[in-house]
Amino acid sequence: MSILQLAQLFGFAADTKTVKQDGSGAEDKTLADLKKGQPAQVLGFQNAEHPSAQRLMQLGMIKGELIELLRSAPGGDPIEYRVMGYNLSLRRAEAAGILVEAH
Amino acid sequence: MTPTNRSHLIATDIEQSPQAVIAVIGNPNTGKSTLFNLLTGMRQKVANYPGVTVEKRVGELKIGARHFQLIDLPGTYSLAAHSPDERAAIDVLLGRIANMPPPDAVLVVVDATNIKRNLFVATEVLELGIPVVIALNMVDLAAAQNIHVDAAALAKRLDTTVIATIAAASGQNNLEPLKAALSEAVDQKTQKPWALLDDIKHAAEQLADDTNRQFTPQPSGDGETQPVAAYEVQRALIDKGGEAEKRLIAEFGDNLSLRLQTLRDQLSPDQTLAERDAHQRYAYIASTLDGIVQAPSGQLKSSWSERVDQFVSHPILGSLLFVLVMATVFQAVFSWATPMMDLIDAGSSWVTAQVYTALPEGAIASLLADGVVAGVGSVIIFLPQILILFAFIIVLEDSGYMARAAFLMDRSMRWCGLSGHSFVPMLSSFACAVPAIMGTRVIPDTRDRIATIMAAPFMTCSARLPVYALLIAAFIPQQHYVYGLINLQGLVLLGLYLLGIVGGVLTAFLLKRTVLRGSTPTFLMELPPYRTPNIKSVLLRLVERAKAFLIRAGTVIFFVSVVVWSLAYFPRSEILAAEFERQKLAVESSIQVEAEREQAIAQLDNELAAAQMEQSLLGRMGKTIAPLFKPLGWDWKLSAAVIASFPAREVVIAVLGTTYAVGADVDAEDASLRERVRNAAWPDGRKVFTPAIAVGLMVFYALCLQCAATVAIIRRETNSWRWPAFAWFYMTGLGYLGAYACAQLG
Numbered sequence: 001m002s003i004l005q006l007a008q009l010f011g012f013a014a015d016t017k018t019v020k021q022d023g024s025g026a027e028d029k030t031l032a033d034l035k036k037g038q039p040a041q042v043l044g045f046q047n048a049e050h051p052s053a054q055r056l057m058q059l060g061m062i063k064g065e066l067i068e069l070l071r072s073a074p075g076g077d078p079i080e081y082r083v084m085g086y087n088l089s090l091r092r093a094e095a096a097g098i099l100v101e102a103h
Numbered sequence: 104m105t106p107t108n109r110s111h112l113i114a115t116d117i118e119q120s121p122q123a124v125i126a127v128i129g130n131p132n133t134g135k136s137t138l139f140n141l142l143t144g145m146r147q148k149v150a151n152y153p154g155v156t157v158e159k160r161v162g163e164l165k166i167g168a169r170h171f172q173l174i175d176l177p178g179t180y181s182l183a184a185h186s187p188d189e190r191a192a193i194d195v196l197l198g199r200i201a202n203m204p205p206p207d208a209v210l211v212v213v214d215a216t217n218i219k220r221n222l223f224v225a226t227e228v229l230e231l232g233i234p235v236v237i238a239l240n241m242v243d244l245a246a247a248q249n250i251h252v253d254a255a256a257l258a259k260r261l262d263t264t265v266i267a268t269i270a271a272a273s274g275q276n277n278l279e280p281l282k283a284a285l286s287e288a289v290d291q292k293t294q295k296p297w298a299l300l301d302d303i304k305h306a307a308e309q310l311a312d313d314t315n316r317q318f319t320p321q322p323s324g325d326g327e328t329q330p331v332a333a334y335e336v337q338r339a340l341i342d343k344g345g346e347a348e349k350r351l352i353a354e355f356g357d358n359l360s361l362r363l364q365t366l367r368d369q370l371s372p373d374q375t376l377a378e379r380d381a382h383q384r385y386a387y388i389a390s391t392l393d394g395i396v397q398a399p400s401g402q403l404k405s406s407w408s409e410r411v412d413q414f415v416s417h418p419i420l421g422s423l424l425f426v427l428v429m430a431t432v433f434q435a436v437f438s439w440a441t442p443m444m445d446l447i448d449a450g451s452s453w454v455t456a457q458v459y460t461a462l463p464e465g466a467i468a469s470l471l472a473d474g475v476v477a478g479v480g481s482v483i484i485f486l487p488q489i490l491i492l493f494a495f496i497i498v499l500e501d502s503g504y505m506a507r508a509a510f511l512m513d514r515s516m517r518w519c520g521l522s523g524h525s526f527v528p529m530l531s532s533f534a535c536a537v538p539a540i541m542g543t544r545v546i547p548d549t550r551d552r553i554a555t556i557m558a559a560p561f562m563t564c565s566a567r568l569p570v571y572a573l574l575i576a577a578f579i580p581q582q583h584y585v586y587g588l589i590n591l592q593g594l595v596l597l598g599l600y601l602l603g604i605v606g607g608v609l610t611a612f613l614l615k616r617t618v619l620r621g622s623t624p625t626f627l628m629e630l631p632p633y634r635t636p637n638i639k640s641v642l643l644r645l646v647e648r649a650k651a652f653l654i655r656a657g658t659v660i661f662f663v664s665v666v667v668w669s670l671a672y673f674p675r676s677e678i679l680a681a682e683f684e685r686q687k688l689a690v691e692s693s694i695q696v697e698a699e700r701e702q703a704i705a706q707l708d709n710e711l712a713a714a715q716m717e718q719s720l721l722g723r724m725g726k727t728i729a730p731l732f733k734p735l736g737w738d739w740k741l742s743a744a745v746i747a748s749f750p751a752r753e754v755v756i757a758v759l760g761t762t763y764a765v766g767a768d769v770d771a772e773d774a775s776l777r778e779r780v781r782n783a784a785w786p787d788g789r790k791v792f793t794p795a796i797a798v799g800l801m802v803f804y805a806l807c808l809q810c811a812a813t814v815a816i817i818r819r820e821t822n823s824w825r826w827p828a829f830a831w832f833y834m835t836g837l838g839y840l841g842a843y844a845c846a847q848l849g
Contacts, residue, residue, distance in 0.1 A: 057381035087630040
């Protein structure tokens with residue numbers, strides 16, 4: 001069972017089929033797929049109505065914002081990111097609900 | 104605002120004089136609480152908001168001849184509320200808390216090193232129409248990172264007062280400009296109308312008006328009528344599924360829910376309203392800061408804090424450091440506290456002895472010595488552990504390390520349904536559950552906090568050790584295995600520790616899957632930059648913790664101690680006393696050797712105490728309740744001792760000492776008590792304590808909640824009697840079943 005499926009099971013992530021593809025060629029990923037030090041830009045949320053998504057937007061996780069993976073805890077989860085000038089830790093399942101464009 | 108025009112918001116009985124109220128709000132880790140502590144000093148009161156576990160901290164601020172009431176709101180990134188706990192801030196700001204008028208001014212503490220995110224909540228507060236003062240805090244730390252904010256220009260653009268303050272840790276605070284600004288803001292009465300998203304604000308106002316016209320406000324529980332505030336409707340619109348929406352729907356029905364959704368679709372057709380709100384707010388902040396903030400470009404990767412984190416948050420090195428830090432904390436709480444606790448113990452014994460020499464023997468001397476002094480002693484004996492553990496917790500929290508610990512430990516706690524935040528409180532409960540439960544305040548999620556509080560008392564605390572020590576020494580044979588490396592007594596002790604861990608973890612696991620099940624396990628946590636804690640603020644919080652414990656837990660423990668004393672003391676039998684007096688006289692005349700005579704008299708005294716105990720209320724209760732404990736193999740003496748040990752497990756030793764007539768001043772290492780307990784027999788000559796019964800008794804004490812301090816502190820921290828009652832019956836029930844299983848299997 002993939003992490004995304006697990007996230008869907010917990011109601012965090014919406015069905016992946018609803019994700020829009022703009023065909024720009026840039027690779028659409030989720031935050032959980034980022035590699036260390038790889039900068040990315042926030043595109044949006046799988047489920048923007050989820051309370052966590054609302055909270056994350058208030059924390060600065062809005063479309064166009066730059067984000068970078070700093071490190072992960074033992075076992076690869078949770079993961080620490082740098083966004084809007086501060087460090088934020090997210091569980092992998094939560095990160096999988098955030099769509100990004102990796103550079 | 105004058106008292107008249109807000110009178111509809113104040114409950115009928117106003118306790119305080121109409122003192123101006125200033126609310127303090129800001130993001131977590133902005134130095135908000137430190138600033139609050141520096142402004143109010145010792146003039147603070149801590150209580151809980153009604154119905155939730157959030158601390159309500161109120162202090163007094165003196166500016167010249169004027170006195171203001173300062174309310175420290177919980178740290179928050181936004182006024183959005185998705186849990187009852189998060190509602191506290193908005194409830195205070197809208198004047199919805201009983202006996203608390205709405206604030207006359209709001210102090211928003213903003214961290215200059217991270218001004219963009221910090222201004223988010225500031226712009227929300229500005230929309231409330233209450234005068235606002237922004238404290239641009241930590242400008243010195245910002246300057247050290249080459250971040251410079253033009254406070255005057257910011258004030259002009261936001262159309263409010265902005266005062267630069269420096270990080271409290273630097274110790275050279277000049278708070279006069281801030282105080283003057285606050286004083287001025289209170290006099291200002293209203294903030295100029297300020298709205299970032301005009302259409303949302305207007306829609307909310309209209310809906311609030313409609314609702315208020317349609318429904319005559321009903322008197323709520325506390326007898327006041329509250330019209331719907333426009334801002335609450337605005338929050339309900341933005342925070343879909345949040346607290347504001349839930350409450351409005353509960354009050355006005357599903358019709359309102361439909362109207363809210365229709366409005367949301369109109370106001371924001373192609374993205375959620377929360378998304379639009381966040382976007383526009385951050386866009387506004389970016390344009391406001393444009394040209395008045397100079398910051399080094401890029402992501403500041405080489406900052407000092409960032410370099411430290413390469414080591415501290417490293418999966419391997421960081422974990423090693425964490426083990427080291429925890430070992431130090433554990434060691435400190437466990438052993439540094441011991442000399443102080445021994446001192447308190449010795450002190451209370453000394454006072455007891457003084458009472459007995461000063462007063463004639465009788466009920467009053469016994470009440471003072473064994474009831475009052477022992478009761479007070481059993482309360483303050485917890486202070487060393489509380490103070491030491493909290494000194495560590497506060498410093499670890501204020502320095503930013505606690506967030507790293509939660510980050511590293513999150514995965515290991517997750518399988519039982521908890522998060523990394525629960526690790527440190529859980530570990531501390533191996534020393535004592537009381538400070539550990541008080542320490543669960545570091546856990547942001549209420550459900551996690553309650554699950555941790557329910558699991559913590561299972562861990563083997565220092566009060567269980569004397570009980571284990573006595574029973575293991577008496578009943579578990581000294582057997583060694585594997586060339587003497589493994590000792591059976593040690594194995595039993597290890598087993599009892601493991602039993603506690605398994606009990607606690609399973610309890611958390613079950614609770615998180617049943618009554619405490621949450622919608623989504625979230626772990627959004629800021630890892631704040633490392634900072635030096637402010638000594639004064641740390642000390643103030645230490646004093647506050649100690650006070651909270653002494654007042655809330657202390658009164659309960661004291662009361663229970665006196666009740667148990669009365670049960671054990673009354674009624675006194677004069678006939679028994681006279682009978683033993685006669686025997687004593689006989690001994691005095693018959694035994695010539697002084698040492699022997701004294702020993703015989705002491706023995707008679709102990710036997711008198713045992714006889715008195717047997718016919719005391721406690722003894723009778725023990726006999727009455729003994730049938731209930733019969734399946735566990737306990738006689739009435741043991742049953743009475745278990746009842747008497749309700750206030751504290753370790754008391755069982757003293758009570759066993761009295762009932763088995765070896766005197767109450769025994770300790771776990773006492774050979775005569777060990778001997779007596781080993782030889783105790785039923786009337787038909789069978790031994791009371793078989794190894795199975797002894798193990799059963801230890802299992803009982805491992806699982807039961809015989810600790811008034813823990814019960815009282817659960818009451819305080821969960822703000823209801825429901826959880827402590829559940830914990831007591833659940834744990835004591837488990838203890839009973841465990842002891843029963845041991846008795847039957849043995």
